[in-house]
Structure formats: structure tokens, C-alpha cells
Amino acid sequence: MGSPVYQTAVQDHADAIIHAFPRETNPGLELAKRFTKRCETVPAGMELYAEGEQCGNLYIVTSGWIILHQILEDGRRQILDFALPGTLLGLQPDAGNEMPHTAEALTDAEVAVIPLNRLVESLRGNADIAWRFIAATAGALNVAYDSLTDVGRRTAREAVAHLLLRLFTRVQAQGGGLDDATIRFPLTQEHIGDALGLTAVHVCRTLKSLREDRIMQAGFGILTVLDPEELAEIAGANIGSIPYPVIADGPHLAHMAA
Amino acid sequence: MGSPVYQTAVQDHADAIIHAFPRETNPGLELAKRFTKRCETVPAGMELYAEGEQCGNLYIVTSGWIILHQILEDGRRQILDFALPGTLLGLQPDAGNEMPHTAEALTDAEVAVIPLNRLVESLRGNADIAWRFIAATAGALNVAYDSLTDVGRRTAREAVAHLLLRLFTRVQAQGGGLDDATIRFPLTQEHIGDALGLTAVHVCRTLKSLREDRIMQAGFGILTVLDPEELAEIAGANIGSIPYPVIADGPHLAHMAA
């Protein structure tokens, strides 16, 4: 394992699985898009908004992965969250203020655009929509708190296990899995490191160890969980209580679409 | 410095300052309390709600400090946020679910209680209140993201500087300072460590270094910032953009008070 032979074997496996599922499907969000008049396509690597700039819009991710991050002066980067389809983006307590973080597409992505001025209007007389925004933001807060515990108080092995488990269950819960044990997984080891406060080198060693223990495999664009119980055990997580914030879609979005 | 002589000198100073300001004042929140029919007193060390239990209320802190934390099986603790007067507590995306963290009073504290069922009702037809909840939660998310960057990507010295600066400016912004350079500061070094993913021992050494550089002093219940510019420099922060989440008080709370 870890040898070239292992690598090509796994990569073939990955190719086979991915080709069997040519497109990422987001059944629920089809609805959202139907009611949303203005959508934007964000190619991989492009920023949706950047730290320091003002942003007059909210976004709801409809396809692809988007990362939120902060960067320190000397280039150190902290990834704050991974936004998947259904995630609300860009909400700030003070509408006129500068964004405190950057949102960058990790894969080609699509977002529904909601102008901020439209938001206040939508809130008025529509408690259901208001609640959806509150719930989505509270969900994102729970995710951030979980990440804080990962970074602050778990070892590299525990943190990596926990992060992968959280992303895995989140994708699976949305029906986005390739099969019961595997999901598309566009993160590099550097992304994992930047999310957990580790270096890519150390993530590499950590993943190797988890792989050798036959717990999971990550790479080549997919993540497959071989031993979910053991993964949860290492992560120190009760798998039932893993949060993922989704601003549920449906006809409600019609009111807010630009 | 660090000698017994230094300690007693500083402690005398602390005593003198604190006695000059016998009570913590929260001018704005007087209003809130007037409109809130049900308040609760939470003595230091007591839990407002605990991880795993259901909680049918929201709370707004009206006095004192409350910490939010998660604890791993083996006792490792991560402090997620410090709740000060004006902070909204207990909001969850799914009303019926278990709390994912614990809220514990760090000092004697008081909170205004808002039953959850009252919340939905208040939201209906009152976009202003809805917006206050959204803004407060989005603010807490910003704070969590800042903490994540502290823990993940800053050195101990940078992280401690940044945390102290954030707490300091937050208290000062609410007019809660004892004077321009000092605030009440009930955290132990262990609290600081648990907020930043460090041990109390290492926090001790880090504080010592900052103290020897004449940048700040913490201890004996107060924090005084001697060199704000240098502190911000070390923290790597543009001091203007430090977030603190407050659910603004005023007549609005009347609608929600139990």
C-alpha cells in the first residue's frame, strides 16, 4: 500500500465508479433553480466574494463545492467551511460591511443569487422564510463549533477522521453519494490541512495510516469509507448528531430570486 | 516581574481599580430587562443548558460571562465562545433537537428567557425581530470563524494576543470597561487555553512573554492593555473589523419576553 501498484489500482477503481455516475445529482435543488431567475456559474478557483470587499448579495449553492477561508498576511490559510449544494452563503450581521472571509469555488459551481435588499422585503410578512435563514445560519454555527473542537482539541488522526466523517455523512444525507460507501471528494490534502490547522505533509501521513488500517481511502476525487464504525470511533463522534446546514429549497425561494 | 513582589503590586492595583467601579454596568440592557418578564439568575459554575439535553428556551445574557463549550470523552475541553451581555444563546436549527454544546456561567450571570414557541410567533409579522435573530447568529458565526483561524493558523503568541484583543474591544464597545485600558476579566489561564487549543501551562508562558514586553497584563480578574497597537500587530488584526455579536436590546424584546 502506498506503492505505485496500489495507486493505479485505486485510481482505476475511482474511474470505474465515477463513470458509472456521470453527473452529480441534486434532486431537491432542481426545484430551487426552477424558481430562481438569476443564477451564476462559478468556475473552479474563482472567488464568489473576497475578504474585505462589500457584497450586496446572498447566495445559495446549487451545485459544486465552495470553500470559505481566511488568509493571514504571510499566506497561512484557514478554511472555515465547505459549502455544498443547499448551503446559504454571504449572510452578514451588518448589511453594509466588508466580508470577513473569502468564498472560492473548489469545483465548478453554481449559485442562486439573492440581492440583499430583496431579503428584508422577503422577511416581511413571511415568518417561514425568516426561520429558514435563521436555521441555516444556526446550522453553520454548529458546523463551525465542531470544526473548532477538531482543530483545538483533537489529534491529527482524530480531526481528520472527524472531518471526513462529517463531509461524508453530509453528502450522503443529501443523496449525493456514488454508492453507500463512497462520495465524490474534490479536496486535496492541502485543503484538509488548511481546514484542520495541519500541513499537507502531515495530512498525507495521517491519511496513510488510516488507509493502512483499512478505515478509509481518500484520493483521486473520491472518498470511500471502509469501516464507518471505526471511523466514528476514532473521530469520537456520535454519528447521529452530525450537523449540516441546508437552507431547504422549494417554492419559498421564489420570493427571493432575483 | 513574575516575582511575588510583582504579583502583589499588580493585585493591589487590580483591587484599587475594581473597588472604584463596584458594579458592572450594562446601560442598554436595563431597557431589555424592563420588558422581559422572566429572567433567570445563573450562579457561577452552573450550566444554563448542557450538551445532549433538549432546551425549549432561548436566552439573552443580561449580565455576567457565560462560556459555551464541548467536552470530549476523555475530558479535553474546547471553549467555543464567550457570551457577554447582549449575546443570544441557545438557538438551534431544529427546535426539537439536542443541544450540541454546553453553556456554563463563568461568573454569576443573568439571562432573559424566551420560550421557543414564543419565537415563531414573534417572527410572524415582525421582520425587524427576525432580522435581529439572523444578525446575532451571523455575528456569532463570524466570531467562531475568527476563533477557528486563531486556533488553526496562529501561533500561541498570536492567538492569545488576538483573543485578548477581541474580548477587550468587545467589552469596551459595550461601555463595560473599567477605564480605557482595562476591563474586568474573569478568565483563568485554563479558560484561555481551552478557547485556543493550548494548555494552561503554555498560556502561562505566553502571557508572561507578552507581559515582559509591556504589551498587556492579565490576571487578578482584570485585563489591561498597555500597548494596543503592538497587541493588534501581534494579533495580525485590523482592529476595526473585530466582530462581536449582540442582539440589540430595546422595546423589541417586549414581544418575546415570557
Add this chain to the structure above:
DNA sequence: CGACTACTTGATGAATTTCAAGCCATGTGG
């Protein structure tokens, strides 16, 4: 083919933890 990115591995070093001891102020019971 060269340049590039992601990943891998080894050797070395630094930041931080762990373990251990002691100090000081506070509180408590005899």
C-alpha cells in the same frame, strides 16, 4: 519534452505538551 500539481517519504527541528514541583492566596474545620 518541460512544467506543473498532487502526493509521498525521510531526516531534522521547533512548538507545544506532559510531568513534576513549588508558590501564594483563600477558605475550612478543629
Add this chain to the structure above:
DNA sequence: CCACATGGCTTGAAATTCATCAAGTAGTCG
């Protein structure tokens, strides 16, 4: 008033985790 325990802080020495530096392997893309 003393003996004793306790909590928060301090300091030193050793151990560990993780970062840094460096080099090499594939695969991909032009």
C-alpha cells in the same frame, strides 16, 4: 489561631506531536 486542603499561577526538564526542509514519483497539460 493553626493545620490542612484547594485553586490558580509559575517554572524546569523531558517527551511528543507536528512543522519544515528536501528530494523524488506519478500523472496531466501545454
